[in-house]
Amino acid sequence: MLNKHNIRQLRWGLWVCFTLFITASCSSNNLVKSTHVASTAKPIVGAQQFDTYLPLLTxxxxxxxxxxxxxxxTDIENPHTTAKPNRVHLLDALLQQGVNVRAVMSPEHGFRGNKGAGEKVESAVDSKTGLPIYSLYGKTKKPTAEMLRGIDTLVFDIQDVxxxxxxxxSTLHYVLEAAHEHNIDVIVLDRPNPNGRFVDGPVLESPFSSFVxxxxxxxxxxxxxxxLAQMMLGEQWVKVSTRSTSSLTVVPVKHYSRYQMYSLPVAPSPNLxxxxxxRLYPTLxxxxxxxxxxxxxxHYxxxxxxxxxxxxxxxxxxxTANNxxxxxxxxxxxxxxxxLINANDTQTAPLIEGLDIAFLVNTYHHFITSNRADDTFFTRPDFFDKLAGTNTFRMMIEEGKTPREIRESWQEKVAIFKQKRKPYLLYPE
Known part of the structure; x- marks a missing residue:
């Protein structure tokens, strides 16, 4: 005999199957169509192309x-590892090449990437090189005049998702803005986008602008x-004075297509x-x-x-399993x-990827029908809206709109964005 608890569990099991069906039938809208065939050669990130950008640092x-x-x-000897292929940090590689590196600036999670989300990151001195490490997360998100004193060129090399x-x-935005204010050149050493085959989700509305x-x-x-660096400047999203002499150079990734699967060599932040x-992050x-x-x-x-x-x-x-x-x-x-993953088979794709509206919507409905009346699903609605870039997404979920209706609400703006980005693309669509 089924009691209320068993009925709820049965509904949840049916929901999982339903979500996977909806994902398979609807999420194709997330994919940018292309006839481009990815190269079978291994991508070579911008930082690895010394011949291209070292002359700019002379x-x-x-x-x-x-x-x-x-x-x-690199073939440069790394005393800290015997692993093959030999991986060396850009700072160490440039110092070995005789580049005059004067300072290091780090984003959220810090230079070593060991700080949690939102955790305060202090400026410090690198124990290995003695160079100052300035934090660009916390009260100071934009490089200051003091940080940039005596600097000719900023080199940006951070893996995004x-x-x-x-x-x-957002850190890149402030770096470009500060560079133009102080007539400093910027070199962006590009890296692949592991979610590059998706273009989806609400387009940010200006009232919901924030660091996220x-x-x-x-x-x-x-x-x-x-x-995006090219687009931020080209669309004048970054404040640039007409008197600025700053220049932007992007060193593209060789042998890269935005549609190929790309496994990151190191975690980009502690909780990814x-x-x-x-792959789950855009939804979760x-x-x-x-x-x-x-x-x-x-552990997950x-x-x-x-x-x-x-x-x-x-x-x-x-x-309480990790720090x-x-x-x-x-x-x-x-x-x-x-x-949402197969813990015994890391080669198997997770149950969802891209922006899975069905998963969000059905979790919301399961929560409000299974939970006590005094528990709230949207405990931080303002933050949810900042993540979405709009309050329409949350309101449509609360109003009981279907995943298809929700996705249709932003399709026109996404189509406009796809056209607007075309002049700035470095890799085929």
Whole structure:
């Protein structure tokens, strides 16, 4: 005999199957159509192309804007690892090449990439090189005159994940703005976008601009940071004086197509530890504005959804398993979790990818029908709206609109964006 609990679990099981069906039938709208065939050659990131950009650094005083992701494969001996291929940090490689590096600037998560989301990042001195490391996260998000004193060229090399609310894009914005204010040249060493085949999501509206979204682009924009740097300047999203002598140089990735799968050699931030988390991130990050955990503080950050009282899944996951999140949601509480990856087979794709509206909508409905009346799903509605770049997305979910209706609400603006970005693309559509 079925009781209320069993009925709810049955509904949830049916919802999982329904969500996967909807995803398969509707999410094709996320993909940019192309007849371009990706090269079988391995992508060569901008930082690895010394012959292209080292001449631009001759007799220049250089500052790097980097974190732990600024790695290159090289024949230069790395005393810290015996791993093959040999990966060396850009800072070490440039110093070995005799480049006059004067300072390092780091984004959210710090130079070593070991700070949690939103965690304060202090300026410091690199113990290995003695160079000053200036934080561009916290009170100071834009390079100051003091940081830039005596600098001729800024070199930017940070791995992005292709999602508007991932804050490295905002850091790039402020770097370009400061460079133009102080007549400093900028070189962006481009890297692949692991979510590059998707262009989807609401286009940001200016009232919802913040550090987690500064530009009128979709949540999934399908561009690299090098392409976006060109677009930010070309569309005048960055304040530029007509008297500025600053120049932008982008070193593109060789042998790269935005449609090929690209596995990152190092985690771009503490809570995106693997390819699966990066592919789930565009959808799961929206739960940061809700009462649902995305696994921060567990062994599966951005690879599950969970809640202490709502039966989102059968797995029981503690929220005290790692130190990557200093203040995880529902800390020290066991979660009823739905793990979205195959923990025994990391080669298998996660259950969802891109921006899965059906997953968000159905989780919302399951939450409000399964939970106590005094528990709220959108616990941080203002933050959810900042992530979305609009309040329309949240309101349509609350109004009971279907995933298809929600996606249709931004299709016209996404189509306009696709046309607007064309002059700035470095890789075939």
């Amino acid at each position: 007799n220049k005083r250089v500052a790097l804007v980097v974190n732990q992701s600024a790695l290159i494969e 292709g999602v508007r609310f991932y804050t490295y894009l 979204g500064m530009h009128p682009i979709p949540v999934l924009h399908g561009m690299t940071l090098g392409e 530890p693997n390819d699966e988390a990066i 990050c929206f739960f940061e504005g809700t009462d649902v955990s995305v696994g921060r503080g567990t 950050p951005f690879q599950l959804i969970g809640h202490p009282s709502v039966p989102l899944g059968k797995a029981k996951v503690p929220v 990557a999140a200093p203040f995880p949601k529902h800390n020290n509480t066991l979660l009823n979790a739905h793990i």
